[in-house]
Amino acid sequence: MKLSYKPVKTNHFQFDITGSKSISNRYLILKALFANLELKGLSNSDDTQVLQKALSKPLKETKEIDIHHAGTAMRFLTAYLSTNADANLVLTGSQRMQERPIGILVEALRSLGSSIEYVKNEGYPPLKISGKSLQKEEISISADVSSQYITALMLIAPSLKNGLKITLESKVTSKPYLKMTAHALESVGVRVDFDSNSIKVYSKTEIQPTQISVESDWSSVSYFYSCLVLMDAGTMEISTFYKDSLQGDSQVAEFYRHFGIETIFDKESIQLSKVDNFELPKKIELHLNDTPDLAQTIAVTCLGLGVECLLTGLHTLKVKETDRLVALKNEIEKFGAEVIITEESLHLKPGSGLNSEVKIETYQDHRMAMAFAPLAIKKDLEILNPEVVSKSFPDFWEKMKVIGLQ
Numbered sequence: 243m244k245l246s247y248k249p250v251k252t253n254h255f256q257f258d259i260t261g262s263k264s265i266s267n268r269y270l271i272l273k274a275l276f277a278n279l280e281l282k283g284l285s286n287s288d289d290t291q292v293l294q295k296a297l298s299k300p301l302k303e304t305k306e307i308d309i310h311h312a313g314t315a316m317r318f319l320t321a322y323l324s325t326n327a328d329a330n331l332v333l334t335g336s337q338r339m340q341e342r343p344i345g346i347l348v349e350a351l352r353s354l355g356s357s358i359e360y361v362k363n364e365g366y367p368p369l370k371i372s373g374k375s376l377q378k379e380e381i382s383i384s385a386d387v388s389s390q391y392i393t394a395l396m397l398i399a400p401s402l403k404n405g406l407k408i409t410l411e412s413k414v415t416s417k418p419y420l421k422m423t424a425h426a427l428e429s430v431g432v433r434v435d436f437d438s439n440s441i442k443v444y445s446k447t448e449i450q451p452t453q454i455s456v457e458s459d460w461s462s463v464s465y466f467y468s469c470l471v472l473m474d475a476g477t478m479e480i481s482t483f484y485k486d487s488l489q490g491d492s493q494v495a496e497f498y499r500h501f502g503i504e505t506i507f508d509k510e511s512i513q514l515s516k517v518d519n520f521e522l523p524k525k526i527e528l529h530l531n532d533t534p535d536l537a538q539t540i541a542v543t544c545l546g547l548g549v550e551c552l553l554t555g556l557h558t559l560k561v562k563e564t565d566r567l568v569a570l571k572n573e574i575e576k577f578g579a580e581v582i583i584t585e586e587s588l589h590l591k592p593g594s595g596l597n598s599e600v601k602i603e604t605y606q607d608h609r610m611a612m613a614f615a616p617l618a619i620k621k622d623l624e625i626l627n628p629e630v631v632s633k634s635f636p637d638f639w640e641k642m643k644v645i646g647l648q
């Protein structure tokens with residue numbers, strides 16, 4: 243798809259964004275445990291729909307569940323199904339999902355008493371799961387590969403007889419996602435004690451009727467921050483967001499102050515504006531261990547601005563929808579910049595300008611398509627397989643049109 247920018251008449255853009263897929267998918271598992279939970283504003287992303295569909299089928303009659311590319315659905319369902327006596331099935335996903343590790347979670351669940359077998363390769367989906375009730379109440383797990391393994395255990399913990407105490411080994415990655423899970427549990431009345439390296443989730447069999455409204459997705463809004471930075475002028479009003487967000491990616495508001503974007507919280511929306519006469523830094527250094535999904539957005543913003551950047555804390559990017567460090571290097575260098583990657587960092591040194599007529603490969607990664615789209619404000623470009631955005635943000639291109647990207 244060829245993308246170009248035609249400034250629209252208005253300078254003030256107002257729109258809403260779909261619900262957070264991370265929050266939605268946590269509450270879908272909680273709803274499977276506690277029927278009297280009512281959810282509003284769920285994400286319309288593929289990742290949420292695939293989980294919703296899997297949970298809506300009678301498990302006894304289900305032989306296989308395919309969750310495609312959805313990491314959260316894969317990890318959360320592995321834990322949920324292994325505790326559900328009706329489950330006797332194969333849980334699988336896309337080719338890439340079969341290359342994303344799950345051994346740490348499977349080992350943890352097995353040590354609690356689960357029956358899970360690898361169908362193809364040791365340590366990777368597909369999994370054959372026979373659900374049963376788990377008896378143990380303590381587990382240690384390494385926390386530096388994916389926080390989703392720990393979230394998966396936290397979400398099933400209320401259904402265990404004595405709850406679950408999880409000890410986190412090694413450095414914790416993506417920690418705000420664990421806080422989000424703790425908050426989701428607490429919001430339905432489950433007690434959680436969260437210390438720096440241990441999490442205790444208490445047992446709960448019933449909850450009071452509870453209604454939850456899902457906040458919009460902060461990772462998705464990051465692309466609009468990037469657009470506004472690269473536009474000459476404009477303001478944006480985007481809903482529904484809260485100042486005390488559960489989402490770690492709300493940190494994007496702080497990060498983009500470095501690029502001259504001010505965020506004002508107004509009731510249930512954010513208002514973004516450009517600071518007058520802002521002087522851009524020559525170089526920016528950010529540690530993104532808490533917010534890995536923002537790395538691509540920020541790297542491409544820096545490319546568009548010609549600002550050098552050093553992003554660290556990125557070791558998990560290799561096991562996401564694609565190896566995002568390699569993908570970023572490949573695509574950014576097409577524009578004439580230099581990118582040096584290590585196991586956990588990306589250093590971008592801008593070139594003298596931006597090369598034209600660049601075609602962006604998206605590697606079946608929604609965030610590759612969405613992160614590069616704002617660059618079209620500076621240079622016409624082509625995004626290959628633009629439909630990948632539906633993993634988290636099906637309306638992405640429609641919203642881009644609102645601000646002038648066609």
Ligand SMILES: O=C(O)C1=C[C@@H](OP(=O)(O)O)[C@@H](O)[C@H](O)C1
Pocket residue numbers: 263264265314387388389390393415416419534535558
């Ligand atoms: O729990 C979640 O909802 C997520 C946790 C993060 O994954 P890791 O913990 O694997 O970094 C994040 O990248 C992903 O998009 C969503």
Ligand SMILES: C=C(OP(=O)(O)O)C(=O)O
Pocket residue numbers: 311312313314315535562563609634
């Ligand atoms: C990494 C992501 O998702 P998941 O791990 O849930 O597939 C993402 O949305 O960027």
